[in-house]
Amino acid sequence: MSIFSKCEECIAYHxxxxxxxxxxxxxxxxxxxxxxxxxxxxxxPWARKAIAIIDMLEIE
Incomplete structure (x- = not known):
């Protein structure tokens, strides 16, 4: 839902x-x-930001 609502802070939180x-x-x-x-x-664009956050947090 956070991606759909375009909330970068919410995406990062989740x-x-x-x-x-x-x-x-x-x-x-x-x-x-x-x-x-x-x-x-x-x-x-928000999906790409989510992937970048995953990479930043080094989730395997």
């Missing part, structure tokens, strides 16, 4: 929580893909 809960990168990326399917092409 990804950080995913990391703390032990989620893997591929699990988070799958959720991002679903958000893009639902939200359409306008969500691409």
């Amino acid at each position: 990804i950080q929580n995913c990391k703390e809960q032990g989620c893997f990168k591929d699990e988070i990326v799958e959720a991002i893909k679903i958000a893009v399917v639902v939200g359409g092409s306008v969500t691409y």
